[in-house]
Amino acid sequence: MYVWFHRRDLRTTDMRLFDKLRSLHMPGIHILVLDPALLDECRAREHSGRHFLQQVSRLQQNYQQANQHLVIAYGSPDQVLLLLAANYPLQIVAFHEDLTPYAKQRDQTLIDTAQACGLKTITDIDHMLIDADSFDHFANRDQPYKVFTPFYNKWKQAMHLFAEPPMLTSLNDLETVQVSPSTIQDFSIPLWLYDALQSTSPSFSEEEPQKKLQNFLAEKLPDYERGRDRYGWSHTSQMSGYINTGAISIRQVYEQVAAQDKSSYVDSWVRQLAWRDFYLYQALRNPDYFSYEQKFDWSGFNTDAFNYWAEAKTGIPIIDAAMTQLKETGAMPNRLRMVTAMFLTKQLLCPFFYGEAYFRDKLADYDHVLNRGGWLWSSSLGYDAAPYFRVMNPVRQSETYDPSGSYIRQWLPQIAHLSDKAIHQPQANAIVDLKQARIRAIEQYSLLLKQNKQQNK
Numbered sequence: 001m002y003v004w005f006h007r008r009d010l011r012t013t014d015m016r017l018f019d020k021l022r023s024l025h026m027p028g029i030h031i032l033v034l035d036p037a038l039l040d041e042c043r044a045r046e047h048s049g050r051h052f053l054q055q056v057s058r059l060q061q062n063y064q065q066a067n068q069h070l071v072i073a074y075g076s077p078d079q080v081l082l083l084l085a086a087n088y089p090l091q092i093v094a095f096h097e098d099l100t101p102y103a104k105q106r107d108q109t110l111i112d113t114a115q116a117c118g119l120k121t122i123t124d125i126d127h128m129l130i131d132a133d134s135f136d137h138f139a140n141r142d143q144p145y146k147v148f149t150p151f152y153n154k155w156k157q158a159m160h161l162f163a164e165p166p167m168l169t170s171l172n173d174l175e176t177v178q179v180s181p182s183t184i185q186d187f188s189i190p191l192w193l194y195d196a197l198q199s200t201s202p203s204f205s206e207e208e209p210q211k212k213l214q215n216f217l218a219e220k221l222p223d224y225e226r227g228r229d230r231y232g233w234s235h236t237s238q239m240s241g242y243i244n245t246g247a248i249s250i251r252q253v254y255e256q257v258a259a260q261d262k263s264s265y266v267d268s269w270v271r272q273l274a275w276r277d278f279y280l281y282q283a284l285r286n287p288d289y290f291s292y293e294q295k296f297d298w299s300g301f302n303t304d305a306f307n308y309w310a311e312a313k314t315g316i317p318i319i320d321a322a323m324t325q326l327k328e329t330g331a332m333p334n335r336l337r338m339v340t341a342m343f344l345t346k347q348l349l350c351p352f353f354y355g356e357a358y359f360r361d362k363l364a365d366y367d368h369v370l371n372r373g374g375w376l377w378s379s380s381l382g383y384d385a386a387p388y389f390r391v392m393n394p395v396r397q398s399e400t401y402d403p404s405g406s407y408i409r410q411w412l413p414q415i416a417h418l419s420d421k422a423i424h425q426p427q428a429n430a431i432v433d434l435k436q437a438r439i440r441a442i443e444q445y446s447l448l449l450k451q452n453k454q455q456n457k
C-alpha cells in the first residue's frame with residue numbers, strides 16, 4: 001500500500017506522480033495534512049487562508065464525486081506518517097516537492113521518517129513548466145540564468161521542443177483506501193478549521209478553474225496585451241490563485257494557451273507564465289533567494305510609516321485605493337503590486353520583508369516564491385531586479401494607467417467627486433513629499449547595495 005500526500009496540488013487530474021502511483025498496482029491512502037505551522041486560526045480568517053481552504057473544499061468535493069477517499073488531517077506530516085505506518089501495511093510514500101526553505105525541511109523530515117519506517121519515497125516537482133536541471137542542460141549552462149530576457153528566449157525554445165503534455169492518469173485510475181476516523185483521531189481537524197472549511201465550500205454555480213481559464217482565453221485574451229496594465233479594466237486572467245494552489249495544473253494551462261492561434265497577445269500572456277517559472281527557477285538556483293533580509297544592513301531604514309501604508313492612509317490616492325482593495329478582497333492587480341511595493345520600500349524606506357509579510361496574509365493568491373520575487377524586484381534585490389534608482393511615481397503611474405481615475409473612484413468613494421486631473425494628486429494629509437522621498441530613496445539604496453558589495457569583496 002502507498003500513502004499519497006497532497007500538497008500545493010489540490011486537484012485530481014494531471015498530477016505528475018499519479019502516473020507512477022498507477023504503475024504500482026496497489027491501493028493507497030490519499031491524505032492532505034494541514035500543517036499548523038502554515039495554517040492557524042488567524043491565517044484561516046485572512047484572504048490567503050480562505051482562498052486556500054476553498055480549494056481544499058473543492059478537492060474534497062472532487063473526491064466525493066469520484067467515490068474516492070481523501071483524509072484531511074491537521075498536524076505535522078511526519079507524525080501523521082508514523083501513525084499511518086503503525087496501522088497500515090505501507091510500502092511507499094509519495095508527494096510533490098515544494099521549493100521554500102520550510103517545505104524543504106518538512107519534506108526532508110518526511111523522507112527521513114519514511115526511511116526509518118523502512119518505506120520507499122517517491123517525489124517530483126510538479127508545479128513548474130520546465131524542469132530546471134534539464135533546462136540548464138539544454139541551455140548548456142554551468143551558471144544559472146540571472147537575467148529574464150535570455151532566460152525567456154531559451155525557455156520559449158525549450159517549451160516549443162519539450163513542453164510536457166498533461167498526465168493521463170486521473171484519480172479514477174487509482175484505488176483509494178478509507179481510513180477510519182478513529183485511527184487518525186489524534187490528528188483530526190479542530191472545530192475552527194472544520195467551520196472554516198464549511199464556510200468556504202465553493203457552491204456548484206461557482207466557476208471551476210478550468211471554466212475560468214476557458215472564459216479568459218475566449219473573451220479576454222485578445223485584449224490582454226493592451227489591457228494588462230490598465231487595472232481599471234480587469235483584463236487579466238485572475239488564474240494565479242488556482243495555479244498556486246494547484247487547483248489547475250500549469251501543464252493544462254500552458255497546453256490550452258499554446259493551442260490558440262499565434263499572436264502577440266498570446267505571447268504576452270505566455271511571457272507571464274515564463275516570469276512565474278523564472279522566479280521558481282531562482283528559488284532553486286539563487287542561494288540567497290530566501291535570505292536577502294540577512295545579507296543587508298537595514299539600519300538606514302524604518303517602519304515608521306508601515307501602518308499608514310497597510311491601513312490605506314498615506315494620502316496618495318492610488319496607494320490607498322490599492323491597499324483598500326487588497327484589504328477588502330484579497331486581490332490587487334500586478335501593476336499596483338509593483339507601485340505599492342515600491343512605495344513602501346523606496347518612498348517610505350521600509351525594509352521589503354515587512355510588506356512581504358503583509359501580502360502573505362492578505363493576498364488571496366499568495367505564493368511564497370512569487371511574492372518574494374515581486375518584493376525583491378520592487379526593492380532592487382535579487383536577479384534582474386528594478387535598478388536601485390528606479391522609483392515609480394505613484395501619481396504618474398495612476399495618470400498613465402487609469403487616466404479617468406475609475407479605479408480610485410471605486411475604492412475610495414470619499415474622493416470620487418474629484419475631477420479626472422485632481423483625483424490622482426496627493427491629498428492634503430499625504431504622509432510624504434514624493435520628490436524628496438525619491439531623492440532619499442536613491443541615496444539610501446545606492447548605499448545599501450554599495451555596503452553589500454564591499455562586504456562581499
Ligand SMILES: Cc1cc2nc3c(=O)[nH]c(=O)nc-3n(C[C@H](O)[C@H](O)[C@H](O)COP(=O)(O)OP(=O)(O)OC[C@H]3O[C@@H](n4cnc5c(N)ncnc54)[C@H](O)[C@@H]3O)c2cc1C
Pocket residue numbers: 228236237238239240241243244269272273275276279332333334335337338341359363365366367368370371372373374375378
Ligand atoms: C510585490 C508583488 C507581489 C506578488 N505576489 C504574488 C503572489 O503572492 N502570488 C502570485 O501568484 N503572484 C504574485 N505576484 C505576481 C503578479 O502580480 C500576479 O501573479 C498577477 O497579478 C496575478 O494575476 P492574474 O492571474 O490575473 O495574472 P495574468 O496577468 O493573467 O498572468 C497569468 C499568470 O502568469 C503568472 N504571472 C503573472 N504576472 C506575474 C509576475 N509578475 N510574476 C510571476 N508570475 C506572474 C501568474 O501565475 C498568473 O496567474 C506579485 C507581484 C508583485 C509585484
